[in-house]
Amino acid sequence: MTDPVSRPLAGIRVVEFASFVAGPSSGMALAQLGAEVIRVDPIGGNADYRRWPLSEATGASLYWTSLNRGKKSVSLDLRSERGRDLLLALATAPGPDAGIVVDNAVGRRWFSYEALTARRADVIAVRVEGRADGSAAVDYTVHGDAGVASMTGPADTDRPVNHVLPAWDLLCGQEVVTSVLAALRRRDRTGQGSHVQIALSDVAQAAVANLGWYSEAAERGPRARHGNHMYGAFGVDFAAADGGRVMVVVLTPRQWAAVGAATGTVDVFVALEASLGADLQTDEGRYAHRDVIEAVLKPWFAQRTSAQVADELTAAGVLWGPYRTTADVASDFVADPSGRPVLTSLDQPGIGAVISAHAPTRWESSYSGTSPAVELGSDTDRVLSEVLGLGGDEIAALRADGVVG
Template identity: 45%
Template sequence: MTDDERHASEQPQSEPLRGMRIVEMSSYVASPLSGMTLAQLGADVIRIEPLGGAADRTRWPRSQSGTSLLWSGVNKGKRAMAVDLSSERGRELVENLIVGGGPRGGIVISNSERYPDLTYDALRVRRPDLVHVQLTGRRDGGTAVDFTVQAKTGFPQLNGPEGWTQPVNNVLPAWDVAAGLYLTIGLLAAERHRLLTGEGQQVRIALEDVAMATAGNLGYLAEAQVTTPRERGGNYVYGTFGRDFETADGERLMIVALTVRHWRDLLGATDMTDAVSALATALGVDFDDEDERYRHRAMLGGLLAGWFERHTLAESEAVLRHARVLWSTYQSFTDLAADGALLLRDNPLLSELDQPGVGRHLAPGSPVVMDGHQSLPKVSPRVGQHTEEILRAELGLSATELGELIDLGIIGTDGLVDSGALRATRPHA
């Protein structure tokens, strides 16, 4: 079955947002991720870019052809329109696109306030029920990115091995990801309010606020205020028993025992019940108590490490499969990609996608399963791929008008549109 056939066979349950049109003016991770999340649920997301493409189209990692794998990853399933936003005519086209569309339109995602005529205050004059979702770096509108936000949160002081003194940033841009999902939630909440009341709303989310809210919600801020400040713990799981172990053949597993059942099963599987019982008696503690397991994690970890050092990964896995213990082997992204056939067979989230500039590779659809159905991944658009299509269908521009806009350098296409034919349709002077 071809990609087109598979997409055509998707159930409407997997696209509950069909009929919603969103204009996205964004770049990098958080706001594009929000747009893609909505597109994967059926929304028509129109990505506005400058002529030649936005700066994030070349972000690492890149394929051998130079195509950004990051850009391709967070822009799947959108339509792309290339326009010169520095020109008044270009901004007018985007404004008309935003305020038009009837009940399905009037929704914007943006991470820039560069153009005054495309702000919430300017646009709502023409579209009072506008839903305008704005991402900023800081609450005051100042700039910030994930890694500068990380530096302020305190988390880099907890990452890394025990005894390490320098900050360690997380390679995962967690605040970008969380902010993208908050943008999605904010947009859907505002659109729900509009459906109920007919009123538009401005939604503003600061990347820094997302990080601070998370630090507060998970207890990190309160802990720093009312208890002893936390120190680095390496791969130990804070407040319970969990850590990584190296096997006899040099592989590694992560083991977590959250409950008494997990803990007892782990000891039974590794023949450590008697040894740990003797340690508990010597220390005068009860290791069925999660707090005690954490306080004595180094000694307990040392005992268990000896067992794993005597067994290979295969032997360890065979034992753990029969125990009620939370565990997983460590895998690199290369390992994960090498298991492509297994992933395709076992996980309907993933499909093979043939992305121009990248080639065939594993790509996820939406992780949201709606009544047993979920959307399949779709390719990311080329620069200006849908410019003509959007302006014809959404704004009713004629071939003559499109040709003029191309001549003036107001709009761009991906090079596949026959702009010469468009120009040829214009009346001669």
């Protein structure tokens, strides 16, 4: 595992004043890269402090403790003038590697870019918004509006199908990380701060546009659904004799040859090409005749167990993958942690043993390591002392007045 001192962002301080997924996921990513990330919450926790899933053993939020690993935690009464002043002071503290803040505090004028620059002209402020006009949006509302939910699901329904993964939130979080690093690079070169705004809806629509999907729709109208079939190439799921399912994908001529070799269907498809007048050596040909190809291959899978399917597809060099439940993955990891090396077991205070993860990036071939989320507000005294230079008596007075948690 990478030594924390040698990580690329060691020495950088980021103040995170954000809730839910996009902002906190960016803070966690920055912390995994070595930054000191100070998360600031209202006393008692922000709106996401009790978000599901919860631990059955203790009732603590598995979500919150997972997304806030490796951060310091400060809790302040942000309804009070003094509490707000402390947050502003932390966000604009001096130092060449400080003055960096990530937030989603839309509508809080006291935490505006102008309020931050009044204290530090070269502050780097990255704000996550719902929409570019400042109105509210979350991953589920953005997903539907971007058009993707209407492309997803079985062919025999016209109901939109939501995605369980908050993909736009996670992608937005990585846009935040990129923006922080780019702004820091600019400040290092020019001394100039940055005011960065990232709207979740913009992230989703830009991603869909960058795939060419809106241009396609402008030319052809809405794309027809076809369940688990890939679009524009051959790929679909198959059921084995024991009920296990696998996804098979063909993107190259070599992969198509491997499917034929594994399943013994080379001659069948040669004959089909002649009778259909099709070229199954191309993505277009395979996509156009995907239902016929699926029908030919289906019996081969149905006659074999999942283990046999895995062995024979792998031996032939087929591009494939199994369908697993999250419980399957957890069980796999417990049985053999080496098989899923990005995952790791972690003792999370307040919960116990949890399945955590390293950063997926490996530096010098090493994973980052991981650390638990600390108790809400547990670093308040130390951060106020080390960053703002407050003495013990001052902190005690703030606590007596209910300003700090």
